[in-house]
Amino acid sequence: MKTNTSSTAPIGVFDSGVGGLTVAREIMRQLPQENIVYFGDTARVPYGSKSRDNIIRFSRQIIRFLETKEVKAIVIACNTASALALETVKEETDIPVIGVIVPGARSAVQATKNGIIGVAGTEATIRSETYTKVIKEMKPDAVVIGKPCPLFVPLVEEGFAKHRITEEVIEIYLSDMRQTRIDTMILGCTHYPLLRSKIMTFFGDKVHIVNPAYETAMDVKKILRESGKENTSGKAASYEFYVSDAAEKFTHFANTILSYDVAATKLVNIEEY
Amino acid sequence: MKTNTSSTAPIGVFDSGVGGLTVAREIMRQLPQENIVYFGDTARVPYGSKSRDNIIRFSRQIIRFLETKEVKAIVIACNTASALALETVKEETDIPVIGVIVPGARSAVQATKNGIIGVAGTEATIRSETYTKVIKEMKPDAVVIGKPCPLFVPLVEEGFAKHRITEEVIEIYLSDMRQTRIDTMILGCTHYPLLRSKIMTFFGDKVHIVNPAYETAMDVKKILRESGKENTSGKAASYEFYVSDAAEKFTHFANTILSYDVAATKLVNIEEY
Structure with a gap:
């Protein structure tokens, strides 16, 4: 659980699947200079019918994965995980965690x-x-x-x-x-x-x-500004997409939602985290 | 991977969730003397939109769990897992595995x-x-x-x-x-x-x-008969239900499908298997 202090570090965004791309899209629009690492838990989607214990366990695994990407902030783009897991998981990491x-x-x-x-x-x-x-x-x-x-x-x-x-x-x-x-x-x-x-x-x-999503992106902006972690490198932002299953289907869906062209999505065995 | 030779051992039945209860119901009807251990993978349901690799991994974990229950046969009640995983997993266990x-x-x-x-x-x-x-x-x-x-x-x-x-x-x-x-x-x-x-x-x-489901239950009967493993103890059959999430919701649903009254469903952390 290390805090990455680099302002060029990416923002981690996660969701149970593709839905969180509507939040990622808003962050891309409002914070065009920020790098993003997105994780969609497509092996275990949907979260909405599952129990608090499992949602917390899933969220912990994803946060551990995002920590390996040295993110400077984590956005729980999923309402279900924000509702059931945010309070618990934000106490367990030094990285700021923002729900929706x-x-x-x-x-x-x-x-x-x-x-x-x-x-x-x-x-x-x-x-x-x-x-x-x-x-x-x-x-x-x-x-x-x-x-x-x-x-x-x-x-x-x-x-x-x-x-x-x-x-x-x-x-x-x-x-x-x-x-x-x-x-x-x-x-x-x-x-x-x-x-x-x-x-x-x-x-x-x-x-x-x-x-x-709109207000969430505003909050992310505010938190980065207040902690002096806004990315001011002037470099073009880079976006990375990870899923726990069916990467191709995700890429296809992402391309219908984002204006950014998703070239490839990488597969992660999230249960290892 | 041990073979249980006891004829009073239960039949293991698994599915991604509640759907396989339609198969369990048919086994209960046609083989009323057989004990059943049912597992529903409610933490990872649905399987139908997921990849072959994950379906195989999920099926392996569930078979390892059912092995701990010393089942004498395993029924993959899920069409998706039967279609994508049966050929692979049946080579990995000595217990007969029957798909739908x-x-x-x-x-x-x-x-x-x-x-x-x-x-x-x-x-x-x-x-x-x-x-x-x-x-x-x-x-x-x-x-x-x-x-x-x-x-x-x-x-x-x-x-x-x-x-x-x-x-x-x-x-x-x-x-x-x-x-x-x-x-x-x-x-x-x-x-x-x-x-x-x-x-x-x-x-x-x-x-x-x-x-x-009907023909699957007939196949189970035939396999047990041919291997001399039909339960002829004369005792009332017992049924056990396990899920990977949301046990109460499962119990409620099971009671709308089965004529047998499901009193309780136990929770299993299937990722540990």
């Missing part, structure tokens, strides 16, 4: 007018009530309405993001929430921004949709 | 009149073309039409088996196949029998639907 829940909650608290906030997420994220807890710490009188949407991840992963069937599933999961008075809704899973336009259409103008 | 592909293929070959057989399965199962290869060994002039249906597993796991949305997904995946002249169709994933009635309604009377 606090930035997402802050963004929602800033946006809401009536204090009624919806959260769509995986079963594990919603059941943990981490968003509720964090939002209420920021705004004690807020009302938080959570809804697990477990089919959203497979719909995105299997290429149904633009399909009519996805509109029906959105309706099944979120109709109850539309009946409430929420004026802000957090996309509490990194896959969900890929359904953003359909979810926006479903809710209409009255609901502000929050993608925590 | 050969029994399923045999059943289809017996049922077909025109020799045109459909197979619905996971991406990995269909891409492996194992069903095609096995069917053609039995009936060289057969025509096999495979179709990956990756959303079927999450639909079942998330409780949508009886939902109208599932009918639409069946239509999306299988409409092309209905346009062909198949007269027999294999449910080439252990989750799919839970969608059987909807798939039968979709195809109508003209297509015979094969659930490999």
Whole structure:
């Protein structure tokens, strides 16, 4: 557990699979000078239906892997891992670890007018009530309405993001929430921004949709600035991608999400870490 | 790798998760005197989108675990693991290992009149073309039409088996196949029998639907009989359930599938095997 003090060191970003690329994309956009090492745990995806103990174990292994890449900060791009593992794992390393829940909650608290906030997420994220807890710490009188949407991840992963069937599933999961008075809704899973336009259409103008990725990238920027670790080398940023399985499929998916052209993804046996 | 010669030893059955319970159910029905140790790899489910290397590694770990339970035979209830790992792992143990592909293929070959057989399965199962290869060994002039249906597993796991949305997904995946002249169709994933009635309604009377579980249980019976290992103790059979994650959720699901009442499921750290 060594801290790398070099400002040119990469930022480590991890997720259960491809979803975290929506967060990596935002970091690339807002911090174009920063190098990134991305890890997607495609051998064990999805996390959203798994237990806290396993999510913590998986996160520890990935952090140990990212430590071998001498990262200067770690972003847990996965909402489920942020909700269930962040508190535990950040105590175990000297490297700053940033999750997506606090930035997402802050963004929602800033946006809401009536204090009624919806959260769509995986079963594990919603059941943990981490968003509720964090939002209420920021705004004690807020009302938080959570809804697990477990089919959203497979719909995105299997290429149904633009399909009519996805509109029906959105309706099944979120109709109850539309009946409430929420004026802000957090996309509490990194896959969900890929359904953003359909979810926006479903809710209409009255609901502000929050993608925590934007605020997360802002937090990363702030932390690097405050610790004097912004990369000011002036060199073009380099991006590396690692997965625990099916590297080719990941590369293909990454190229549909990122503007950066992913040439190759490397395979890692994450259980060895 | 020891062979257990006791006829009262249990049969080991494993799957990526809950789907293999449809096979365990059939073994319980046809071999009511046999003890069963079931393992569901719920920490790493689903297998269908993962690589051959990882499926083999997962299967090896599970077989090592089942060996500690001194099983007398191992049933790979998962089509994906049967398609990708069976050939490799059966050479590595003295315990007889039975997959679901050969029994399923045999059943289809017996049922077909025109020799045109459909197979619905996971991406990995269909891409492996194992069903095609096995069917053609039995009936060289057969025509096999495979179709990956990756959303079927999450639909079942998330409780949508009886939902109208599932009918639409069946239509999306299988409409092309209905346009062909198949007269027999294999449910080439252990989750799919839970969608059987909807798939039968979709195809109508003209297509015979094969659930490999039935023929697999017959094969297990035959192997035990031939090796003199049928349990004739006359004692009531005992069933044990192990998973790599989320034991409670598994128990709940198991109780909706099995007529036997599952009291408790034990957690195993499968990566230690």
